[in-house]
Amino acid sequence: MSNLLANLNTEQLQAVTLPAQHGLILAGAGSGKTRVLTTRIAWLIQSGQVDPAGILAVTFTNKSAKEMLARLATMLPVSTRGMWVGTFHGLSNRLLRAHHRDAGLPQLFQILDSADQLAAIKRLLKTLNVDDEKFPPRELQQFINGQKDAGIRAHAVEAWDDYTRQRVQLYQEYESQCQREAVVDFAELLLRSYELLERNEPLRRHYQRRFRHILVDEFQDTNRLQYRWLKLFADEGREGGAAMFCVGDDDQSIYRFRGAEVGNMLDFEREFRVPNVIRLEQNYRSHSNILDAANAVIRHNTKRLGKNLWTDQGAGEPIRVYEAFADGDEARWIVEEVQALVREGALRSEIALLYRSNAQSRVLEHQLFSAAIPYRVYGGLRFFERQEIKHALAYLRLIANEDDDTSFARVVNFPTRGIGARSLELLSDAARTYNTSFYATVPHLSGKPGSVLAQFVRLVEDMRRDTAGLPLPEVVDHVLDHSGLRAHYKADKDGRERLENLDELLNAAAYFAAEVQVNARTDADSEVDARMQAHAQLADFLAHASLEAGDHQADQGADAVQLMTVHSAKGLEFNAVFLSGLEEGLFPHENSILESDGLEEERRLMYVAVTRARERLYLSFAQSRMLHGQTRYNLRSRFLEEIPTELVKWLTPPNPRSAAGGAMGGVGGGYFKPSAPVPLERAPRPSFATLPNGLKIGQSVSHAKFGQGVIVAAEGSGTDAKVQIKFETAGVKWLLLAVAKLEAV
């Protein structure tokens, strides 16, 4: 045990060994938050204060749940069996499966991910003949999820205007549709399990007695419903309830836009009369120049619980700041700098290129690609979100739950079987009159549509029959073959990658089944009925696929430069970090300036970005940037001005003209702001009539390599000026005037 607690600092030790009371741990970036959380669990168990089954540990992502379990495994000699560690959604799912009857759900209910939910809403609007211009599906989705995240059912929504009343009605209709189809969306998992425990006292008491310690990671990211969910387990903090141990950092709360309530931290402290509030302020990640910059920036926020990070690692290198003319130049400079770092022996995977919005990755990728530097972009399609995977899963879901109309509609004509929009409309109408699922409605139909649909139903029936009792991987394999998916992609000339992904799905199923085997042997908690096994395991796998969409990209092994948004960088760290696009309107984002407290959230985002760096931090911005097909001229971000001058080393001469208004004394400090001349956003627009070299649109020119052509368009000015030329033989091309040697003909 002494081993367990070795090398903890005073505050960490205090947090880890807190008595069985509520605790709020304000853990700054890089202060060893995860370590404290896991060590506390290990300590509680090892010191005999609690049985593993008395632990409930909640995280936001599967990744952190896994990491926690992995670390626990190295700390504890006993197995983690009986412990509940997982995401809010994963644990809710577990609860609902175990008590599906009490929750009013069939055992094999399916989980809708966001895309499925959107499809379900679109389908609903169609069947109800609702104008989707008046009720945009996306907005409706947000509305419904927003209500659910606040714990509000359709009947309880306060609607003061007609529009809201109509949306509430659609919310209600959506609910009925989900119930009819035995599907549950993400927000519903939470709400349903919350209501289950709230209404079922014996069950609630059971879990309240069972879990003696509830530990929550990233507490600042909880939404209202999640907080209430936790309170339910903790018996509202009453005497005899579980001890709540919440770890979070209000300064890293960057998900308000999706419902996170930092206020939960204050509410928790107040409502639970938390006797222990501990601040972890020693940072083990970054040199002090970087930390000081982060502290200086976040100090500008008013709504804080208050915290100041420090380190004993020394000042380290200055923060490097670079001003570029255009986004392309900025990217080129970043890539050169990356190359220099790599030459000095840096690992590419230890270099991160961060940006505020995904669109910015394009320029960076372009330059990296030209320089042949391996890179990896985070974000984008994840494994279980791929088209071919979703198709395969839809077949599997139909086997588990034939009432899942979303899945039915998805694959009824994929691969094509001559079932078009016409037949589907017919079916949808009939389903409405009979009030049955698509699947169950098919026998009611006659004629040609009836028979092709019946054939499809027979296909699913056959697959269900033939896979009954088979091990999961064989079920998947069978379905891939008999659904025609494999054949379809084999025939498709660019289907190779999709075929490989389908094989990967097979691997995932095999892996999953093996994992379940292991757990079933060790998990005393599960009482699995062998007869239910086969298809229950299928349902578990499908839930797993929905809840854990898999990684964004497969090639993790390679040593590649890491590209991602600041949001996705949260929780990660790198030796060198490049933060690009530090411009007003971009970061802070223009939309955030209108939102109340939006700027403070942007600043927290900046704080997160800066604290990702261990040794080197580069900040850069460009005077002009291509956005939405237009060149925009931005001032540098106000966040730059918030960093004390002495921490910074300018790689380009500090330019007062690109400084944003506001606080002086930061990076741009000491420079007088000129009153009159040329705000950069008024930079001259390119003239299309006459181009720098005396060329005109419509003019015939000749090019050494491409031959004769006509100028059809022009864009940009100065060294950036480009012309589009339609060549007689070489096609249409964009050429840089400064580079291409053109001769008027």
Place this chain on the structure above:
DNA sequence: TAATCGTTGGTTTTT
């Protein structure tokens, strides 16, 4: 049913 054209909109994201 597939292919093509035109329109639209374009922070951030996990479950």
Place this chain on the structure above:
DNA sequence: CCAACGATTA
């Protein structure tokens, strides 16, 4: 500018 989606057409 460029991707994604929807509507139209072969």
